[in-house]
Amino acid sequence: MKKLIYPLFILIILLSACTQKNGNVLNNYDPALDNSQSESDNLVVGFSQMNHINPWRVAETNDLKRKADDLGIKLIVLDGESSQEKQITDVISLIGRKVDYIVLAPLIYEGWDNALNACREAGIPLITLDREVAGIPGVDFLTFVGGDFVKEAKTAAEWLIENTGGSAKIIELRGREGASCVLDRERGFRETIEKYNNMEIVVSAYADFERIKGQRVMEEIILSYGRNFNVVYAHNDEMAIGAIQALKAANIQPGEDVLVISIDGSKDALKSVIAGELGATVECTPYLAEQVFAAIMRNELGKTVPHKIIVKERLFDVNNATEHIDEAF
Amino acid sequence: MKLSNRRHSGKGRFHIKSIGGQIFTLVMVITISSVLILGITYFYLAGNIIKENLESVLSEVVKANAGELDNLLGLAMQNSLRIADDPKIQAVLRNDYPEDLAEVYSQELEIDNQLSFIQNYVDDIFGFYVIGANGMQFKSNFSSPIYENWQNFTWYRRIIYSSNPVWFSPHEGSFTVNTIGQPLITLGLKIIDKSSGDILGVILTDIEVETIHEIISQGLGGSGHLSLIGTTGNQEITHSRDTDTLIQSALSASITIDYTGWTLKGFIHPETLEASVTSMFKPIFILILIIAAIDFIAALSFVSRTISPLRDLAGLMKIVQSGNFNVNMDIQTEDEIGMLSNSFNVMVAKINTLMKDLYEEHEKLRISEMKTLEAQINPHFLYNTLESIIWLARAGQNDAVIRLVFSLTNLLRIGLSRGRTLVTIEEEIEHIKNYLVIQETRFEDEFESVISIPETIMKNKTLKLILQPLVENSIYHGIMQQDDTGTIKISADCSENDIFFRIEDSGPGISTAEVEKLNGYLSEMEEENVGIGLRSVNQRIKLYFGPDYGVKFKSAPGEGTRVSVHIPRI
Numbered sequence: 009m010k011k012l013i014y015p016l017f018i019l020i021i022l023l024s025a026c027t028q029k030n031g032n033v034l035n036n037y038d039p040a041l042d043n044s045q046s047e048s049d050n051l052v053v054g055f056s057q058m059n060h061i062n063p064w065r066v067a068e069t070n071d072l073k074r075k076a077d078d079l080g081i082k083l084i085v086l087d088g089e090s091s092q093e094k095q096i097t098d099v100i101s102l103i104g105r106k107v108d109y110i111v112l113a114p115l116i117y118e119g120w121d122n123a124l125n126a127c128r129e130a131g132i133p134l135i136t137l138d139r140e141v142a143g144i145p146g147v148d149f150l151t152f153v154g155g156d157f158v159k160e161a162k163t164a165a166e167w168l169i170e171n172t173g174g175s176a177k178i179i180e181l182r183g184r185e186g187a188s189c190v191l192d193r194e195r196g197f198r199e200t201i202e203k204y205n206n207m208e209i210v211v212s213a214y215a216d217f218e219r220i221k222g223q224r225v226m227e228e229i230i231l232s233y234g235r236n237f238n239v240v241y242a243h244n245d246e247m248a249i250g251a252i253q254a255l256k257a258a259n260i261q262p263g264e265d266v267l268v269i270s271i272d273g274s275k276d277a278l279k280s281v282i283a284g285e286l287g288a289t290v291e292c293t294p295y296l297a298e299q300v301f302a303a304i305m306r307n308e309l310g311k312t313v314p315h316k317i318i319v320k321e322r323l324f325d326v327n328n329a330t331e332h333i334d335e336a337f
Numbered sequence: 338m339k340l341s342n343r344r345h346s347g348k349g350r351f352h353i354k355s356i357g358g359q360i361f362t363l364v365m366v367i368t369i370s371s372v373l374i375l376g377i378t379y380f381y382l383a384g385n386i387i388k389e390n391l392e393s394v395l396s397e398v399v400k401a402n403a404g405e406l407d408n409l410l411g412l413a414m415q416n417s418l419r420i421a422d423d424p425k426i427q428a429v430l431r432n433d434y435p436e437d438l439a440e441v442y443s444q445e446l447e448i449d450n451q452l453s454f455i456q457n458y459v460d461d462i463f464g465f466y467v468i469g470a471n472g473m474q475f476k477s478n479f480s481s482p483i484y485e486n487w488q489n490f491t492w493y494r495r496i497i498y499s500s501n502p503v504w505f506s507p508h509e510g511s512f513t514v515n516t517i518g519q520p521l522i523t524l525g526l527k528i529i530d531k532s533s534g535d536i537l538g539v540i541l542t543d544i545e546v547e548t549i550h551e552i553i554s555q556g557l558g559g560s561g562h563l564s565l566i567g568t569t570g571n572q573e574i575t576h577s578r579d580t581d582t583l584i585q586s587a588l589s590a591s592i593t594i595d596y597t598g599w600t601l602k603g604f605i606h607p608e609t610l611e612a613s614v615t616s617m618f619k620p621i622f623i624l625i626l627i628i629a630a631i632d633f634i635a636a637l638s639f640v641s642r643t644i645s646p647l648r649d650l651a652g653l654m655k656i657v658q659s660g661n662f663n664v665n666m667d668i669q670t671e672d673e674i675g676m677l678s679n680s681f682n683v684m685v686a687k688i689n690t691l692m693k694d695l696y697e698e699h700e701k702l703r704i705s706e707m708k709t710l711e712a713q714i715n716p717h718f719l720y721n722t723l724e725s726i727i728w729l730a731r732a733g734q735n736d737a738v739i740r741l742v743f744s745l746t747n748l749l750r751i752g753l754s755r756g757r758t759l760v761t762i763e764e765e766i767e768h769i770k771n772y773l774v775i776q777e778t779r780f781e782d783e784f785e786s787v788i789s790i791p792e793t794i795m796k797n798k799t800l801k802l803i804l805q806p807l808v809e810n811s812i813y814h815g816i817m818q819q820d821d822t823g824t825i826k827i828s829a830d831c832s833e834n835d836i837f838f839r840i841e842d843s844g845p846g847i848s849t850a851e852v853e854k855l856n857g858y859l860s861e862m863e864e865e866n867v868g869i870g871l872r873s874v875n876q877r878i879k880l881y882f883g884p885d886y887g888v889k890f891k892s893a894p895g896e897g898t899r900v901s902v903h904i905p906r907i
Contacts, residue, residue, distance in 0.1 A: 067481065067515065285443060
């Protein structure tokens with residue numbers, strides 16, 4: 009407990025701003041409870057990141073690092089190299105290094121039982137970050153911190169309905185097979201467009217969240233399916249930017265012939281919005297460190313931690329992209 | 338030799354008493370030491386060969402890894418040049434920064450895409466970044482760009498003021514994009530306008546140090562490590578070893594990377610060398626053990642085969658030493674030991690025979706001596722002598738009686754001579770004189786005697802009682818056979834080694850045939866034809882001094898008889 013005092017003071021300040029902005033979970037924190045002496049025995053947090061092959065993940069990791077530095081918390085980052093096996097090994101190795109908390113950004117939804125059990129047996133609370141895993145929050149793991157993927161997809165779908173007048177032939181570029189966000193982004197999108205008979209997903213393909221794959225898959229779709237579509241819905245910005253290059257190469261003008269929308273809100277995506285190529289991007293912020301450490305502090309103080317800590321999404325389109333480009337990752 | 342010296346000096350710390358032990362130790366020492374010397378030499382040579390092999394392997398590995406690094410750096414260089422020369426990029430950089438942000442971003446995204454395709458074919462490059470002097474900037478990877486006035490940064494100036502490509506040592510994170518802070522090395526190149534020669538900007542190429550690490554970490558496995566050293570201050574860029582602790586190296590090799598001037602050093606850890614040498618040592622050690630064991634068994638069996646008959650022989654000799662000659666050595670081999678055993682057997686047999694002979698001869702001698710004595714003091718002689726004494730006593734010749742009794746006493750005393758076999762010639766002559774006194778008294782005026790013995794031989798030794806029987810013989814068979822007064826002459830000659838006694842009588846002599854017969858009888862030891870005294874004299878002389886010596890008769894009718902006695906001068 010004692011080791012948390014100094015970081016807690018900083019947190020209090022940070023959180024006061026945060027809770028005002030998001031207003032959802034962390035408003036019960038009472039600084040008066042925190043009356044133990046200040047001593048900076050560093051808390052150690054292990055972070056198993058699935059990979060660093062896109063700017064979102066780089067930004068997420070860097071955000072955690074920056075915030076941990078500010079709080080005097082020692083953060084150990086392990087790169088899962090896009091392999092669940094490697095991530096499980098990393099979690100086990102973090103347990104071996106006797107960290108106090110483990111933050112896991114899981115590559116896929118299923119198959120974490122061994123890692124979760126190992127954490128529970130070692131008494132190390134685990135927080136899943138930005139994607140969910142199969143299991144019961146509060147039992148199998150402490151909490152989930154991230155965006156509401158379903159909500160993001162719904163926001164994207166709503167923007168499309170509004171900008172296409174409820175009539176569209178949609179190409180869907182999905183992320184990685186088996187990832188929880190992919191399922192959610194499918195579900196939210198479909199649930200929303202279901203009510204509109206003329207909103208139709210004509211092709212749905214995986215492009216692994218990568219720019220080049222987005223481009224390749226788009227090229228293949230144009231070759232095999234043809235040009236009879238007017239919307240591209242990508243599960244992330246990178247795939248959308250890749251797809252845009254493919255459209256341009258095929259002489260299909262993005263923004264005019266085809267409306268492209270994606271999720272994440274990266275700097276490149278905002279640039280593309282400003283360039284008039286990407287229609288809109290729904291923010292799924294990688295800046296989750298504040299919420300992660302706030303949850304850890306609450307747990308350290310013995311307070312209940314909510315089972316889900318959701319960061320709200322925003323939508324950037326041509327109207328507000330320039331305004332937000334500097335804060336984008 | 339050493340062992341025996343030690344043994345004799347008695348100072349050696351250990352004594353190996355038996356020949357077996359000595360041979361065994363010697364053989365063991367010689368074989369083991371030669372095997373050891375061979376082993377050590379082999380070990381040493383093999384060690385050198387291993388070292389040389391490791392050295393050449395090391396230099397090959399270093400060369401191969403340097404080649405791979407060259408390839409990687411070459412990829413960075415070639416692709417940088419290709420991007421710098423790209424007409425589309427040159428065109429975009431040649432223009433002013435577009436006023437319309439949409440156009441800026443559109444161009445950026447398009448060229449980013451073009452760069453990402455280049456990068457897609459060179460996996461090992463982390464990223465290419467074009468930084469235009471006009472403010473445009475492009476990137477090949479997903480990383481989110483940072484927007485700054487890069488023209489004011491040191492690295493930018495360093496690149497544009499350098500005539501050569503600039504290689505930046507490992508630094509954390511990329512210069513112009515957001516990364517997670519991994520160590521990178523960066524190649525910086527100027528982009529020169531192909532039409533005007535102006536500087537349009539720079540191109541940066543990032544390579545993750547991890548990529549280099551992956552290349553060199555495969556190099557030597559656990560047996561050594563590779564280390565990439567920068568050009569300034571021996572700064573280590575990366576190394577393949579597991580731990581950061583400084584490891585001493587047994588061998589090293591280095592090569593310079595052409596592109597950067599960096600040095601790739603390879604080290605073989607001492608443990609590797611030791612392990613290789615030890616792995617060589619094991620079979621040698623086992624070999625030495627095997628040879629030692631074979632040697633041990635061979636030496637043992639050789640020693641037991643060679644030495645045990647010698648031991649048996651020694652045991653038998655001890656038995657012989659204690660006086661038992663009835664031993665025989667089993668001969669099992671035909672080698673020197675067998676010959677020795679054979680000689681031993683022959684020798685023991687001979688000794689045995691000799692001992693028997695000696696014993697028998699001794700016995701015979703004793704018996705003859707006894708017989709001589711018996712002959713001398715036979716009742717007949719005593720009776721005659723005592724009768725002469727009685728007769729003289731009756732005649733009142735007291736002096737003669739005394740002389741006779743005195744001579745008889747002396748005769749018996751010398752004859753017994755306290756049991757000795759040898760007496761001086763002086764004593765023997767004394768004995769004869771006493772005898773002659775008795776006989777002259779008895780055979781009054783019938784003969785006279787002359788004794789002439791050289792003084793020089795008086796102290797020489799002779800068998801006792803050899804002259805008396807001969808003189809007796811001369812008296813009874815020579816003098817008594819004639820009527821005149823006879824003469825008995827006793828004389829002696831001598832040479833350096835021989836003494837010849839001569840007893841000559843002036844009797845009638847005997848025929849040559851008789852002489853031959855008599856001499857023949859003398860040599861036939863067992864014959865009884867000759868008088869006991871005479872025969873036993875010859876017999877005793879031959880037994881005692883050998884067959885060369887003895888008694889010989891010489892005579893002719895009318896010339897008397899001469900008996901010569903040949904004995905050695907002792």
